[in-house]
Amino acid sequence: MSELDSKKHIEASGTRRYRLNLALFVVFMICLAIWFQRHLQTYVTEIFLVSGTLTLWAVWQIVQSWLQWGWDEEVAELKKRLLSQARATEYLIFGFVLLCILWSTTSSIYVAYAGNTNGPATFTVQVLQKGNLYLPPLEVASYEGVAGRPYFLHWRSVDLEFRITDPPGYEARQERLAPWTGIHLLVPADFAPKKFRVLRLVPLQVFNRLPTVASQSPDVHYVLQISRGGPCGSDAAGIEKFSVEDLRRQALYIGAPESDLKWLIEKRDDRKFRAEFANALARNQVPEERRPEWIREWEASPRLVPSPAFREKDQVCIQIFQVGMRNPLLQKQIPNLAFEESIRSEYMEGAR
Amino acid sequence: MSIRWCAPGWLFGVVPGWFALLLFCSASASGQASRPVVVTDFVIESPDHKSNFTPDAERQVELRIATELARLCQERFGFLKWVPADAAAGGSTPAAQLTLSLKAESGSKFPAIFLEYTAAISGQSHFPGVQKEQLFGGFDDQLTTDHARLERTLFEKLRQQLANDAFRHDLHEGFLQDIPLADTVKLLEPQVIIPVNAEELTASHESVLLVRFSAKLSGTLEKGVVELIPVSEVEGSLSCLIQRLLSPTLVVNQTGGWDPKIAVLLQPPAVESLNVFMLIYKKKPNPGTEGALSTRPE
Numbered sequence: 001m002s003e004l005d006s007k008k009h010i011e012a013s014g015t016r017r018y019r020l021n022l023a024l025f026v027v028f029m030i031c032l033a034i035w036f037q038r039h040l041q042t043y044v045t046e047i048f049l050v051s052g053t054l055t056l057w058a059v060w061q062i063v064q065s066w067l068q069w070g071w072d073e074e075v076a077e078l079k080k081r082l083l084s085q086a087r088a089t090e091y092l093i094f095g096f097v098l099l100c101i102l103w104s105t106t107s108s109i110y111v112a113y114a115g116n117t118n119g120p121a122t123f124t125v126q127v128l129q130k131g132n133l134y135l136p137p138l139e140v141a142s143y144e145g146v147a148g149r150p151y152f153l154h155w156r157s158v159d160l161e162f163r164i165t166d167p168p169g170y171e172a173r174q175e176r177l178a179p180w181t182g183i184h185l186l187v188p189a190d191f192a193p194k195k196f197r198v199l200r201l202v203p204l205q206v207f208n209r210l211p212t213v214a215s216q217s218p219d220v221h222y223v224l225q226i227s228r229g230g231p232c233g234s235d236a237a238g239i240e241k242f243s244v245e246d247l248r249r250q251a252l253y254i255g256a257p258e259s260d261l262k263w264l265i266e267k268r269d270d271r272k273f274r275a276e277f278a279n280a281l282a283r284n285q286v287p288e289e290r291r292p293e294w295i296r297e298w299e300a301s302p303r304l305v306p307s308p309a310f311r312e313k314d315q316v317c318i319q320i321f322q323v324g325m326r327n328p329l330l331q332k333q334i335p336n337l338a339f340e341e342s343i344r345s346e347y348m349e350g351a352r
Numbered sequence: 353m354s355i356r357w358c359a360p361g362w363l364f365g366v367v368p369g370w371f372a373l374l375l376f377c378s379a380s381a382s383g384q385a386s387r388p389v390v391v392t393d394f395v396i397e398s399p400d401h402k403s404n405f406t407p408d409a410e411r412q413v414e415l416r417i418a419t420e421l422a423r424l425c426q427e428r429f430g431f432l433k434w435v436p437a438d439a440a441a442g443g444s445t446p447a448a449q450l451t452l453s454l455k456a457e458s459g460s461k462f463p464a465i466f467l468e469y470t471a472a473i474s475g476q477s478h479f480p481g482v483q484k485e486q487l488f489g490g491f492d493d494q495l496t497t498d499h500a501r502l503e504r505t506l507f508e509k510l511r512q513q514l515a516n517d518a519f520r521h522d523l524h525e526g527f528l529q530d531i532p533l534a535d536t537v538k539l540l541e542p543q544v545i546i547p548v549n550a551e552e553l554t555a556s557h558e559s560v561l562l563v564r565f566s567a568k569l570s571g572t573l574e575k576g577v578v579e580l581i582p583v584s585e586v587e588g589s590l591s592c593l594i595q596r597l598l599s600p601t602l603v604v605n606q607t608g609g610w611d612p613k614i615a616v617l618l619q620p621p622a623v624e625s626l627n628v629f630m631l632i633y634k635k636k637p638n639p640g641t642e643g644a645l646s647t648r649p650e
Contacts, residue, residue, distance in 0.1 A: 220403065
């Protein structure tokens, strides 16, 4: 082989290595960018700026090397010197190994704000593992769009529950955080709204029978008994029974966790609610001038009863007993809990 | 019925009055009676109230209210001995009973609560003289479970009622003036002695007692009334002068007046029945106080 051939061979070999390294570099940068995008989204803008620029530069170089088209010789020589060396290939392969380890052991949790202008401006999301907080509550807002963090060298899969705690009203989500995955949720779009079946009980008929909320130690106590799954008085198997002790002269909200009940009360249309209550009082001949006072009395400190959590089509029986008495003082049978509104009022206003 | 024959008639003509009085006193000292007992009671009938008491607590409240009613009545109507029901239990048969009930209006989903008096004299039902009074409206907080406040409210209501002239007037006129204080009188011309402890009766000179009698004269039943004015005590009994006597055969219209026929009409064997009542009661002032406490407005 002549010296010229040998020189050409070396040049061709250098060009191939250069192209190989350049291709490896491009793939490496793309993988790096994807990894960053998946797990380090908080910094995604900066990463895209850095890795995206480098990737574009590398692609440009490949095109240049094929088309033999470029800027001046010195810069081209520098690039070739860096990428046509065997050591560069070694570095790139080492980088790939590191990237593979990172890919397979990195996971991340991110929640992103996706609210609209009519909805709440801030959402708080709790991530729980077996009921315990897995990481501090995540808060996203219209001005702080993403919250979360990556987990490096994360070897095990973890079952997590994602719960929007503020505002309430959304179903919790169950997700599995695997070592190579990221959980990215849009708030609140990725959470189904809860369907509530809350009963608001106002036992109007026994207004003057029940102790007031302020009453310190009444001689006689009353208890509310809720049966689900059968008619009043039935003791058939499958009927669940719940008791609310020490019943007072206050409205009872039954059928959802306490935080949800509070939220539902806060968000209800107060004018509509008062009008409905006033109508019930009017039906019971409560004089118009006394109605605001009665509404205040019943609603001043409503009692929130989380269980049972009612479901659609539940057959429910509500009975009020004086403690120690066998017969109920008052009872109401609801054959089917099917209603559209979040809170349904039952005034228990039958004739005496 | 018996009229005690205190002193022979011939003595009145010949023995000075003070001596006759002395004889009378010595004869009658053991015949002086206490004033009649009126038992007060309080009953919770309103179902919403009653069901919120344990039986013991209910009886305790009832007793305290009955005691307060007796105390207030004693202040205002001292000519009767007022005793709360539990204290009277086992004692002598009371002359009368005044029962206060906490009642719910019937036929209403949100019943109003009333205080209603019922009365009895000698075990027979009697109009109490006062109408029932609303304590709580149907839409009020009726304090069914706040027993301390309910008790305070009842105490206050009782005080208001007994401090009210019209209420006392009605109670006296409708009920109390029909309770017999005595069923005999003793005669000591021109005085009529009511054999009841005068100190207990505390009746001032402005009080008026009424004697209703029926007597059989010559086979004809004669009914009449005598109005008496307290004047003094005679050996602890109340001594009165006749203010007016009206009967078909005898009329006396002069205070301190007398007619020999009075002794016939009011004493055996002619008298068939006789009862003394407190027609108008004005309490004798206590030492150190001025004027009489009027229980009957003029």
